[in-house]
Amino acid sequence: MLDRTQIGNIDWVLIGLLILNSAIGVAVIYSSSQHLPGDYHLKQMFWIIVSLIALFVFLSIDYNSLVTYSFPFYLICLVILVGILFFGVFISGAKSWIRLPFFQIQPSEICKITVILLLAQVFSGFKKAYLTWGKAVFSGAVIGLPIVLVGLQPDLGTALSYVPIFLGVLILAGLNKKIVIVFLILAVLLGIAGWSFLFKDYQKDRLTTLVFPSKDPLGAGYQIMQSKIAVGSGGFLGKGYMKGSQSQLRFLPARHTDFIFSVIGEEFGFVGVVLVLLCYFLLILRLFQSVFKARDRTGVYIVFAVVMMLACQFLINVMMTIGLFPIAGIPLPFLSYGGSSLLTNYLAVSLVVNVRMRRFVNV
Amino acid sequence: MNHHKIYEDLSLIAKRARKTLIVFFMLFIFLILYFWKIQVLDHKQYWEKSENNRIREVIIPPQRGLIRARNNTILARNIGSYKVSIIRENCEDFEDSLQNIAVLLNLEIEELRERIDKYRSLPLFRPIIIKDNLTLQEVSRIEARRLEMPELLLQSEPKREYPYGTFASHVLGYLQEISPTELQTEVYRQRRPGDLVGKTGIEKQYEDRLLGTEGELLEVVNSLGRVMGKVSEVKPIPGKTVWLTLDVELQQIAEEILEGREGAVIVMDPKSGGVLAWASFPNFDPNKFINRFTPEEWIDLRDNPNFPLQNRAIRGLYPPGSVFKLTMGLAALQSRTITERTSFFCSGVVQIYRQPRHCWYEPGHGRLTLVSAIKNSCNIFFYQTGRLMEIDTIAHYGKMLGLGVKTGIDIPGESEGLLPTREWKKTARKEPWYPGDTISVAIGQGPMIVTPLQVAVHTSVIANRGRMVDPYLVESRRNGLEGPVENRSPSSNNYVSIDPNHFEVVIEGSWMAVNDGGTAAAARVPGFDVCGKTGSTQTIGREAAERLAEQNIEVRKTHSWFTGFAPKENPRVVVTILIEYGGGGGETAAPLSKKLFERFKEIYVR
Known part of the structure; x- marks a missing residue:
């Protein structure tokens, strides 16, 4: 299983950055939820500890073994996603949760890990210079099934967060123009179908609001406006930790989850925003380094897919708080409150550490 | 060179990853610039908004x-x-x-x-x-x-x-x-x-x-x-x-009739199915509890033993009693068990399956045919008819006429009721169907329950000589609605599979019940040709009643039914009345119906 060289090769810098970002999250959650009952910061700390333990436990298994068994894992996840459509619990309008005795979990998050592993397996032996039709269609199906199932819940945000994984795989395999065009057409068709049949009115509202903000100053536009006011009023230095800002942010639902970055912007100002962006960028940079350290193709695919997933979620969430992206219900990885997404993201990072620590082939 | 044998060449995909990293880097730079714009350049504008103004x-x-x-x-x-x-x-x-x-x-x-x-x-x-x-x-x-x-x-x-x-x-x-x-x-x-x-x-x-x-x-x-x-x-x-299809004047009379009683009244147009009056008593004042909090009135109403919130017209379930004799007559004719001319002798009592069965009229009606049996509501005639019939046949025709099935009325909460069958008794009671059971059903007793609205609908079908009708309260055309309600118009032309001539026989009987000294004579309105049938249903079995009487406990009276329509030819209105524990149908329900027929005639018939 593990030998001493491997333990020596664990990427402690990465884990350090991970904990740093999580700690920032706890501090901001504490500030933004201080008037809400429920001790969210304590729950978040509990989840960080659980996720860290999971990260290390997960490391003990060689990623190549994980990849070997990825298909059955993937199937189990699909079964659960289908089951949840019938037996799940409604929380804020989507049927995406399984209720356990002490907490709820969101299988749609965990499922991303199995998708990453399965796609890595699909491309592990792929040595052509450009993507082929067979691989494109197959990997499209692998990612498309969970997207449709999660979209039906309907949890548009989580469904959307699968897309960067797919995008990452396509980029690595080598995009050729034909495939890009076909996929774009498919995406548009799917979008139209979704618009007509799948999307709920509130989701349509959010999209139209982004494109035509003046059309709906109420509803979804209201959230964006409040978020921008919060961020903008923070100024260069911010209003100070836990200070004065609340009156604005109380207008903002989900401020300890999806809109946590608005709190950072308001309380710590531009300086705080840049620092948090920097911390985050360092984390992503460090993750990226493992792409170049991986010993095999499987490893590269895993690491790159994880980076794409985390980086895109981060960018989308931040852009959402300043009105550059529709309010999609995507949390800020590692910072937003939420156990399932935290655990998933930690497991994703665990995969990257796994690839890096096993970079030397034992000959 | 050795290096290449152990590690595969990943330089191509590494190059692609590197390009992506550069894109990410540029996005981060862009975000920083954007935050600079919002937080530093436009700061004053947002600061003012946050400080002085809040948007609610x-x-x-x-x-x-x-x-x-x-x-x-x-x-x-x-x-x-x-x-x-x-x-x-x-x-x-x-x-x-x-x-x-x-x-x-x-x-x-x-x-x-x-x-x-x-x-x-x-x-x-x-x-x-x-x-x-x-x-x-x-x-x-x-x-x-x-x-x-x-x-x-x-x-x-x-x-x-x-x-x-x-x-x-x-x-x-x-x-x-x-x-x-x-x-x-x-x-x-x-x-x-x-x-x-x-x-x-x-x-x-x-x-x-x-x-x-x-x-x-x-x-x-x-x-x-x-x-x-x-x-x-x-x-x-x-x-x-x-x-609504409700007529306020008829509604008002329907409610006056029920004042101080418990029961239900339905007045409907048999042609269209539109309900003209719908009363259920006791009733309630909905103004009292349009409230977000639980006022005492609401608790009182909810817990009242007389169930004022119960809509008796669709949720009250009662045995139809002698009203069911109309259905029995039609079923017996259509199934060729009897003909219009078949007669039985009523001596006041008859032994069936070694049990004495009584007519409500102790001296006996003598020999009578279906028409006079309906007119006089003779039990013995229908016992004898029931003895010749299969329970499933009776249930079949009962359901066809609208009893024991939901009417599809456009307000929620309707009960289905029950017409017993062999299958039902086997599954529900785990017992076979005994011939004696059929005898009780033949006069509308036994494990048979219907709602007043079902009785009104079945009366409409009879009045229409078999044309089926769906009752409604909200007329589709006037309200610009679409869908199933649209069919509820006089143009609907579905008929039950019973010979129209049989209806004439049964209708003749019910006309005589009202106009020729029969049991429903109290419903007679001169010049309006009312046809009707009364019913008085036992609320407890005979044995139980005797036992209670021995113990000097007051035996509550029977439920009182009247259902009928007018005029005989080209009927315009159906009236169905049920009074809980109201006594005999002829004594209580029939005279009450007269007020409604009279008023209807005044308003609608020139």
């Missing part, structure tokens, strides 16, 4: 649609009223606020806390309604303290009012606050906590049409909660009017 979203409830009777009389409307909500984020200190509000509005503090606790999960800026239907005094007291108590939000809202109180209450239904479980369901996805929704009757059935669309107002408020201006406003769209 106010939901403007729409006016609920009116409910009108056939002649446009308004049965449900809206009047102005005030409600007050708490905005928790504006509280200086939550506990102090609770104290002050409790004193100001004369509420129990625990009640108030419970109320707010119920909506704990709402965002803090969302108002929670703490009292509605405010008095003018309360409104002025809140208004006077607006500056001190920015956490209170005073809003006007249209309040439902039923101008005639209990009038047609079982048809109209009532409103109450949406329950947390209802909020979870798909139907009420668009609704908010604190909304009032229709819980029964037309208010529930036509909720979507009556509801309207809520408006939204974005207003700028200063830190004291004072409104400084309007950002935008979307006006609410009032709900649509619902026109």
